[in-house]
Amino acid sequence: MSEKKPTAKVVHYADVPAAEFGDEAPGVSIRLLIDAEHDGAPVYVLRMIEVSPGCSTPDHRHPFEHENFVVEGTGEVVIEGECHKVAEGDVVFVPPDVQHTYRNTGEGTLRFLCGIPK
Amino acid sequence: MSEKKPTAKVVHYADVPAAEFGDEAPGVSIRLLIDAEHDGAPVYVLRMIEVSPGCSTPDHRHPFEHENFVVEGTGEVVIEGECHKVAEGDVVFVPPDVQHTYRNTGEGTLRFLCGIPK
Numbered sequence: 320m321s322e323k324k325p326t327a328k329v330v331h332y333a334d335v336p337a338a339e340f341g342d343e344a345p346g347v348s349i350r351l352l353i354d355a356e357h358d359g360a361p362v363y364v365l366r367m368i369e370v371s372p373g374c375s376t377p378d379h380r381h382p383f384e385h386e387n388f389v390v391e392g393t394g395e396v397v398i399e400g401e402c403h404k405v406a407e408g409d410v411v412f413v414p415p416d417v418q419h420t421y422r423n424t425g426e427g428t429l430r431f432l433c434g435i436p437k
Numbered sequence: 438m439s440e441k442k443p444t445a446k447v448v449h450y451a452d453v454p455a456a457e458f459g460d461e462a463p464g465v466s467i468r469l470l471i472d473a474e475h476d477g478a479p480v481y482v483l484r485m486i487e488v489s490p491g492c493s494t495p496d497h498r499h500p501f502e503h504e505n506f507v508v509e510g511t512g513e514v515v516i517e518g519e520c521h522k523v524a525e526g527d528v529v530f531v532p533p534d535v536q537h538t539y540r541n542t543g544e545g546t547l548r549f550l551c552g553i554p555k
Binding site for chain 2: 324325326327328329330331332333335352353358359360361362363365383384386388390396398399401403405408409410411412413414415417432434436
């Protein structure tokens, strides 16, 4: 597949479609804010993850890192068995190959940015 | 210089020190939220840029892209001569080798995330 040429864009995150994770993580959705396919992102992809109250992202590990920023809501992230409370303005670095999951412990949506290598 | 091993971290952005840009961009500061030196970021670096009212980031271009997310405030970004208004929740992709500058047109701090390749 030929790669898209990097193209400037300004968009509100809420205008980018949200896709459900599905059975793997009920109540969790993802918006591809800047990606390789549509925007020609050369190095990494920026997504918005949204977690409904009481729901969790997959408890998994993978060979690439996450760089997260909590935009809204309250919850916790468990990284290799260690639980950290998170809220708006928190920055989270999840290294490659480390087990991790986010859980929404609040009343509203937990919303965080998640960058990964493309 | 040997690279730091990627290390998990959870921190509020305001607890990361802010450095002034200096003469190149008065009223602008930067926080290295996740970087290679301290955190072992493998692929890209996440920074928080803060612009005082009436001030601007350098009007420049460089061979790497920006992936931005506006956390707070109002302003405009000029990308290759085209001006876009921006506010909280806006996502901006600035491709490599494209002229760009942000200006704070509001009353409070304009604060946005800025990811670049490490």
